[in-house]
Every structure is written in structure tokens, then in C-alpha cells.
Amino acid sequence: MPDGFDVVIVGSGVGGGCLAHALAPTGARIAILERGSRLPREERNWDPEAVYADAVYKSDERWFDGSGRSFRPGQFYYVGGHTKVFGATMFRFRREDFCATEHAGGLSPAWPIDYETLEPYYAQAERLFGVHGEAGADPTEPPRSGPYPHPPLRHNPLVAEIAERLRAQGLRPFPMPSSVQDHDGGACVRCNTCDGFPCRLGAKGDAETRLIDPVLRHENVELRTGAQVVRLSADAAGRRIVAAETLDGTAVQGDLFVLAAGAVNSAAILLRSVHAKHRDGLANASGTVGRHYMNHNCTAVMAIRPFRANRETFQKTLAVNDFYLGDGEGGPPLGNLQLLGKIMEPMLRNEIRAVPRWARAWLAARSVDWYAMSEDLPHPESRVRVRDDGTIVLDWRRTNLAAHKTLVDKARRMLRAAGFPIVLSKAFSKETPSHQCGTVRFGHDPADAPLDPFCKAFDLDNLYVVDASFFPSSAAVNPALTVAAQALRAGERIAATGLH
Template sequence: MTAQTQSNQLAPQVVVIGSGVGGGTVALKLARAGLRVLMLERGEALPNEPELNDAEAVFVQNRYRTQEQWQDDTGRRYRPGQYYFLGGHTKFYGTAMFRFRESDFAETRHEDAASPAWPVSYAELEPHYAEAEALFGVRGQAGVDPTEPPRQAGYDHAPVPHAPVIKRMAERLEAAGLHPFHMPAAVDFGPGGSCRLCGTCDAFGCRFGAKGDAETRIIRQLQTMPNVEIRTGVEVRRLIPDAQGQRIIAVEVHGNGRLERIEAPHFVLSAGAVNSALILLRSATEACPGGLANRSGVVGRYLMNHHLTGLMGVLPFETNDTAFPKTLSLNDFYHGLPGDAMARGNIQMLGNIKGPMIRATYPMTPKPLANWLGRHSVDWLVMSEDPPLVENGVRLLPDGTPEVTWHPADLKAHDRFVSHARKLLRQIGFPLVLRHSFGIDAPSHQCGTVRMGDDPATSALNSMCRAHDHPNLSVVDAGCFPSSAAVNPALTVAAQGLRVGAYLSRTLAAQAAA
């Protein structure tokens, strides 16, 4: 078991499980309020090594992907695209930091299903969105995106400028009557910044501390605080409730070859949507036979992951040498195509697709062809909301293997949106547009498995992410989402984490003073 920063002189007041965006933001608020915080992270710090920028190492060798096995409901086992490091999945994310739209918090009809309303409104989250943008160093431009929700102020930092190829695409989209805007990105770019435009950002680790990830922007602050202890290399197995199944009294962790029990007055679970649900299910007792926080039976259900399709716009006679392409996004179709309201979503840039990334997915592709496509393409991501279905979820098999079931609704509507996007790309200058669909094997936008709501009969958590069944347990990651919206989830997790952290700080400080 590895301990980082100073050990607390006294027992922790709060144990935070997970060091990603959710756990990090909550812990930062609690620590700033003077509470004693113990953070537990199953991974170690990501090593700063040349392989972080090597597509062959990252995608072909899967050097940083977990070794654990998951299973789908057909019995197929696979290594999921999970990354367990200090800072969570943000160590490999693409820096996208979108606010959800106002409409995303309301009940939304889809072609095959519906997304429920959230128990928290955009207006309640807005100040926390602003705080999260400042905390993560988000760069963007307000007032251009036609679907942008109300803001009290603009971004603190100007957007990352378009490279020449991307600028030309933006101009052509504008000429087509659309409203492309600078994608909000958490990257330390510009004069005095640490970004070196190395060309490997999205889905790679950053060797220069330029990516606005949870470790760089939060954990490093926590490591300087005497009231915070961070332990890495420890995996939380289960939470232990009292005999009545009401209060959580301890957490059981495995590290360095042994089990340890850690007690505290309050617990914050932020292990990611899949793993948070698994921990709650694994914590079943006689008093809580369905697992913790699961009187409603929703824990592990309603898994969402977005409909994600990559489009490779090929430029046969031009090499794309853009180092940081994730500067452009389009939301003109967020609320539907003309005449087709159900086909909708967000379009944004992908990081540069490189030859080894193509060969990792399509092994039969000749290496020269894969490398040529990587050099001659501009890569886009088409994203639609994945509505929640009760049958989609995660559970534990008898041998302890996680089984993930995901048969998403609204695929036909998403396909119509993708077809429209392909036509649009041909219109702005790409003679060939290839497509690839991303599935649950790479659950980078996983959410919904421990949903919040006002009714304890249909939700696990209240609007402050406190378990309806356990007054001293909070679950703060994308698992709390009632719906997935159609933009990246990281900023909304951070905003909710800051909101919950502020609330817990007030509540726990008052309890300690009483």
C-alpha cells in the first residue's frame, strides 16, 4: 500500500473512494473547509515515460489499459477501456469540457425511450459550472454556440486557436449557414503554458502536465494539504454498514496483499459509474440483500454510454499535420435535424487518428494504408444521447467478474444523424468519409448506474448525491446521472462534485461543532 502526502494525525472525517473528477472535486471542497480527508485510489500515479506519446504502446500493446476482464451478456470476455491511475479516466481524456444544455435537465422524449428530468436544474448548477471551468483551466468562447445555456460570465481563458486545416473547415461550415464554435478544452495552451503541441493528447497521457486532468488540477493541490492523505494501490472491495443496514461504518480495501478495514463518519464513493455500482452490489448484507443504496433496485441498472460514431474525412491530396485538432464543435443539430427532431446531437473533433490506432481496431489493415489514412484524414466524433433503459446495466457474476449489458435504444435515429453528418462533411470538401462506431468496450462516457432523483422508490440518491438509504454515504460520479445528454460528461461531474462538496462541508462542519 502506497501512501502519498502526510498521514492524518487523527482518523479521517471523510473517506473519498476514487481520485477522478467527482472524488477530486468533493475532496477539494472538504479539505478547503478544514475537514480531514482520506482518499483511496486503486491505481498508482501514471508514470511519465516516452510510451505515453507512442500510439503503438497505447493502442496496440494496450500498455495502460486495465488487465481485468469484463463479460458481456453473450458470455464474451474482454479487457475494457478502463484506466486506473491517480486522476482517474481524465489522464487519458480528450480535454472536452462542455456544459449540459438547459434542456438536458428536463424530461426528454426520444424515438424509442425517454430521459427523465433531473432533480437539479441548470440554474442550480451554473455557478458550479463556472467554478469547475476555472478550476480545470477551460479555454473557450462564449456567445457563439446557438444552444449555449445562460452564463453569468465568459471563459477565463481564450479558446485554443484553430490550426489552418480546422480553420478552413470552420469557415466552410459557416458558409453552409451553420454556427461552428470553439470547443471548450481544458488544456494549458498559450503564452507561458505547458502545452507543447506534441500531437498526442486525446486518448494519450500528457508528459508535460498540460492536460487539465484531475491529477494536475486537483490532486496536486490536495497533496500539499496537511489534512489530506492519499493512498494509491488500494482497491475498495466493499462498504460495511451497521447491523441495521443504515449507516456505513467502514470500508474494506485490498492493497499490498492484505485486507484492511477503515472506519470514518462519512463516505464518498466516486469510482466511476460501473465500479461504484459494483462496490454497492458487492456490499450486500442480510439487512441490505440487494446491495447498498438499492432499496429501489436501480443500482447497476440504466447504464448509459452515448451513441458515438467516429467519422474519418479523407483528404487524398493533402497531409493533415494538425497537432491539436480538438478546437471545433457544432451544435446546430443538438435539438434535431430539419424535419427529423429525433435525429440529433453534437459534432466535435476527434484527436488525430494514427495508423496504430486503426490497426488496433482493424488488425487486417496493411500498415502502410493505416499510416496513410492517419496522415490524410481529419477526424470527427458524432455523439447522440443514449436514453436510459432499465435492462442496460452491470452486475457481478458468481466468480466476481463484472457482466455489462448494453443494448442501447435510438440507434436508428443516431444513424440518421450520422448519415446527415457524412453528407455535411462531403459538402465541405471530403470526397471520402469512413465511419467507425464505438461500443461499451470503451466506456469513456459511462453513466447512470446509481441514479439520483426525488423519489426513493425509483432512485438511489437525492439531488445532493446522498443515498436515500444511508445518511452518511454520497455517490459522486457520472453514475448519479439520470440521463446522458449529448455532450461529454466531465464538466457536469465536476460541477456536481463542487456543489455536493460545498454542501457536505457545511453539513459535516455543523455536525462536528454540535
């Protein structure tokens, strides 16, 4: 296909994939520009030494933090984006997440749309990703227009026993919604290398298998890998984007442009796109591009029974939301607890180096592993910037940490009461931007947000941003399904209103 596309989408992850899915049937000539390559299906996909200790799939890119220290961020640049290694947990945000909510650490702002507006697109996204779940089991679940596409994932015997023990404490654990394809005809073999690993069998509902591969069956859609977009260029009036410029100097031209490069990279692309009429970067009249960066406060919690090895596989099937909307004692929201993929010794090596290898192996052989997640609140000084040479600076100011500490304390008590006398915890580092969001937020007021409620840039006639950048708040459940739902909504709107 020659250059001069109707639509140029930057990024082939959740947002870019859903947008392409929505527009492909229109016949529009679509280019998807992806900086990464296909992630090969190979033996080491499931090797914790390769994936964690040697970090073979992690990008070699270096960013700087707010104090000028260089680090190698937990970024994975592949067709399918971060979903190639994601845990496949597919939560809808709660109805309350769309409303202003007071947290221990401050205010979580209202979204410009309510849950009901997004509900049909959540349902569509669940079908696209093939989500398993049980409607009505999660006490904080928002209303649904129908059941999950697939029944809930089966718990292994140990997880089923833990669920019973949590119920005995008066809690309401429930099967976690997941896009792992563990159903008749699905390729899942219920292994332990799912969360944080690529799937060798393609059995994880990720953006490559569920979105990009199907849209490429349309002749009007082209995927260009190795196409790292550095900046966008606009016409002299500064109203229309005319090209996406890649690292190798190519200018890919089009009528409509969609940024879906992830919340850090999309902000960086806009900030690098300085123009005579947009000195602070494109779509940035509000001065908020790159600001309000959020990334959940997350802690790994290992619950250990010293005299019982955990020989079960496939444990990421249970979650607890009893502390999501409040602490259970009349206090503010704390967050979500969910099982993690099984922690193995090589995964601990770079985290607790001081602990001898035999001790790490002993812990990992006995642990059931949890993930505690609390809301991070938007702060204008928590931000993405770019240096003069274009390198990314990620200055994350964490918020709401007291709530997160209380959540981890609750988890500790809950797990001890469930029969695990040793409970260890380790916060995820600042170098792991897994749930990055908020840097190009949507809103009603152009003075306060770069995007309108459909994720179109207020300042430009032909630019949308549909990755997790648009979140005005981070909520405290996993983000991918919400990115998908809003990208489908934006895509439907673009298809209905024309591509120009």
C-alpha cells in the first residue's frame, strides 16, 4: 500500500488494536505503526530464568527518573503491546470509579462519561478478548447487560480451599475475570507461566491474537513493524496532523491520526512534536500533556505454609474486592486483592538479592502469591517529560500510599487467618510502569484536559489518543479492558462521523 493512508494508528496494543478493529470494516486504508516486532513463540517464552532473571523480552531502552537517574523501565515493545506479557485479568472499572471519590490520599476525580456510557463497549471488549467470569459474584461489580462470554476459570484445589477459608472470615472472594482461553476449543494448558510471560500457545487473549491478527485479514489494513514514531508533524495552521515521523526518517502521511503508543510514549510523542503554534507540543494548549501520570500502588504478597509445598499450577483465578469501596470499617477505599501468577525462584532473584538462593527457592516452593493494588491519584507534578535529545523522563510522584499500606496489612491478616503463618510482601518498584495511565486525559474542559470525551484532541481536527493516557483516574483494578472499551467507543464514533 502506498503512503497516504486514511488512518494512521501508532501502536498495536489494546487501544490501537481495538481502534483498528472498529475501523477495518469501513474499508478505510489503515496503517498500524508499531515500533516492536512480533514476539516469537519459542521455548524460552516459559522459562523464568530467561523471562525474569535475564529479562530477555524487556526493552533495552533507558529512561530517567525525576532525580536524573537512568533506569531500564519494564517496557515490552511488541505487536500486541504489553498484553503479550500481561496477566490476562480483565476487570471492568466499578461504577464508582467514574465518580469523584474521596480517598485517604485525596480526591479521585470524576470521569467525563459514566459507567453506563461505557457498558456496551465493555461487553463488546469482553467478547473480543474472550473473557471468563461469573456475573454477580463480585460484590462491587457494576451492572452488566449480559453474562460473561465464558464461564469462570476453575480454581485449582488449593485456591478453592483458600476461597472457602476466606468465606469463613465473612469475605466474598470471587472468580477473577480473565481472558485466558481455558475452555473447550481454547489452547490453555493451565501452566504456571502466564502472568508476566508470553504464551507459547497463543492461549492468552492478548491484543495480537484477538485484535491485530484478525484485522490484518482485511486487505485495507497494513501493519508496519520496526516503525518507531518519534513525533507528529502538523500543517502550518497547526490544526491538522499531516504525518507521523519515524526514527528512520520516514514521514507516514494520512488523514486521521490515532496515538496508541501507551501512556508514557504517547505523551512523549506529543511533547516532542513542537510546532510554531504549539511551543509546548501538540494537543497541549492545556499544558497538561505528560502530567497526572499514574501507575497503581502495587505490592506482591507471598503467603507461605512452611510445612506444605504448593505443587498446584495455574493459580491466578481468585480475587477479593471487599476493601475496594471502603476499608470495611467506615473508612476510605483501599483497593483490590487478586492472585498473581506463581512466583518462582528466578523471579525473586533481582528482587531479594540478599536472600540466598536456597532460601528463595524454599519460599517460592511453598507460597501462594497475591497482588495488592490501590489507586494512585492524579498529581500535576507526577509527569512524563522529554529531554532535549528526546529521551523520556518519568517523574512518578506516588500518592495514596497510606491506603495501600492499610490494604497490604489487611491482606496479611486475611491470609494468616486463612492458614498461612508467614506472609511476606514487596512493593513493585517505580521502574515497573505496568499500569501506566493518565498523561493525556479526557474531559469536558479544554483548559484542563487535552482530549474530549471521545478521546479526540481539542486542539487538532484529526488526532485521537486511545491508549491508557486518557484515564483521569487510575481506579484500582487492572486497566486493559477499560482501554479496550473506550477505544471501541472512539472507533465507532470515528466510523460514524467520517474519517476526516
